[in-house]
Amino acid sequence: MTTSATITLPEDDGPRVVLWRSEAAVPPPKRVTIADDRLTADAAYRLACEGTALLYRGDFQNARQLLQAMTRRVERNPRKAATSLKEAFNFHRQAQSQRARVLGMVLIPLEGDYTIPLRRAPEVREACAETYGAVTGEASVVSLRELLGLIGAHEWRKKGVEIPVLADRIHPHYGVFSPVRGEYVDLVARTPLPTLEKAFDIGTGTGVLAAVLAKRGVKKIVATDSDPRALACATENLKRMGYDAQVKVVQADLFPEGRAPLVICNPPWVPARPASPIEYAVFDPDSRMLLGFLNGLAAHLSPGGEGWLILSDFAEHLGLRTRESLLAAIDQAGLKLVGREDIKPRHPKSTDANDPLHAARAKEVTSLWRLQAR
Template sequence: MNLPATITWPEADGPRVARWRSESFVPPPRKVVLADDQITADVAYRLACEGTALLWRGDFQNARQLLLAVTRRLERKPRKPGVTPLDAFNLHRQTQSQRARTLGMLLIPLDGDYTIPLRRAPEVGQACIETYGPSDGEPSVTTLREVLGLIGAHEWRKKGVEIPLLAARIHPHYGVFSPVRGEYVDLVARTALPLASLDLAFDIGTGTGVLAALLAQRGVKKIIATDQDPRALACARENLTRLGYAAQVEVLQANLFPPGRAPLVVCNPPWVPARPASALEHAVYDPDSRMLLGFLNGLAAHLTPGGEGWLILSDFAEHLGLRTRSMLLAAIEQAGLVVAGREDIRPRHPKAADASDPLYLARAAEVTSLWRLRVR
């Protein structure tokens, strides 16, 4: 059993140690100094860039303002233009990583009951329980960015995301990909179901359970929805129960496929074949296309005769130079599959129209497709 990571900082009566919390699996900073409302944004920015973390002892709302001030200083740094889309992507990821590292240098203490012992601090107990689990009673330290993130996730979980095609809301849990981009939901809603699939379908990598719910709404009698992530499994079960589909959908922990075969197998894997910078990015980044290739290579063994596999995939990676269309088609062929048809949709998210975005050209050209695959 691995012991929790700890962080050490100086106090007047000697060094202190507390549990270190990071949902991004970032190691605790090695150098920590105490900071309060007297510190200036310029000094805080310089220390953070040097790798010195600031454990906050002042007003919580002032800490938020300081984080915004440091963010503004980061944004003033000129961006290097990428010569190619791939250069632009790599520079963007490098900038994101440096930004996260710098902004992660402002630290917040948590008492053993998840209370923040600072003036004007919000109540974060329930948000911490949803993210970290029940408290063990020990004090801990985390980044202000993580605190703000879990507060935001808690609000999203309460409010939910409106899914018009379901005429209902899906409530994402912390760390589970939120269905804020509705293109892939639209594709599953409008593609004709194979007749035999009305009895059984598999939803691979279900996440929030949104596609399983949509298949249930479309009349599929039985859906088996799989995921590896315990948070996703809990999230999907909660959403499907709330929507009244718990009896229709079985949520199962599995690496891709459940046992058996089905006439319809649906998968919406991460679209970008690159290494995630944190555990929370696994829904977007698929290193070496592991999930994509795992789905393709295992599909034939899990389809009933005449069945279809629905692969939902954006071509964003193709426009970035991370994957080519010929690579995708070759992987489909090598898996013993043929393309029976394809449905396409253009993106609607704001970044697709934001010319200031460093990846604008790729985003503007992006098309999301539902590939209908059959056994050759």
């Protein structure tokens, strides 16, 4: 996902062109100035708001403190008053975009071996290699905000996410949606299985739902994804848990070849445009994956088989999708509803009254829709 653009740095001996790294596909800043430990947070914030990036050449820990101080200044900006949840969502997305743009202006240099040539810099070579690939020897520049995200993702990958129904941990890779919201996993773990013979897991991500099916005794599972990182992540997780004999991970845009008596899919829940490639795990523009799954399901179900659609109604509360449009899409795909399992979310934002979208989150229900071909 990293862009292959370059950025021009102001050096004492003349401009220097190096590789620009951005997993969010953000274009390189056009204006760059050198910053060090003498720069105040107010001055840094003002320059960032004006579109000038700050290439840090001082102490790394001071750069982190500067970013934290700039974050506090961003958060002081008052929220726009919204007249509806849909408008609140749009304002929230605008604020997130502005926040990312401003805070992304603090830049950190990387040597060709992924070391950081700053005082008190952490060891990041392994984290960078996991995200950017093998060392090429090219010097580069990355935003401090992205670099801290890489470090955090590397720690999550090592530590893993505890999945109680598996009695094991899933280790998410950078850019692959982490199963921190466990309610959808619980739905797949508790809903009666129509078969133990075969299943398809569409958009497997970390492989967590394929692992749940395997643990429940499904003999043969084909797990698909179109993202190379997700494929590598799922393959690694399933092999480590000992399910690689039951689960075959394949690259596909939605469905693999053939039919199965059980086909499951947990598409992104919000039909909105992602602001970056990484957000495709959360946002489904024009409901592409949702409609693709529904419209292709009947052709990939064995006679009498079930399709399991795992979907939150969060988008409905935001006014981004209606229940009527979902039911119409199911009907138009030649499908019928034979059952539904519901569960309330348990994540911290569902009870955070200060969250700008709290009114929608408080009403949210995640459902497993059991569908059959008509």
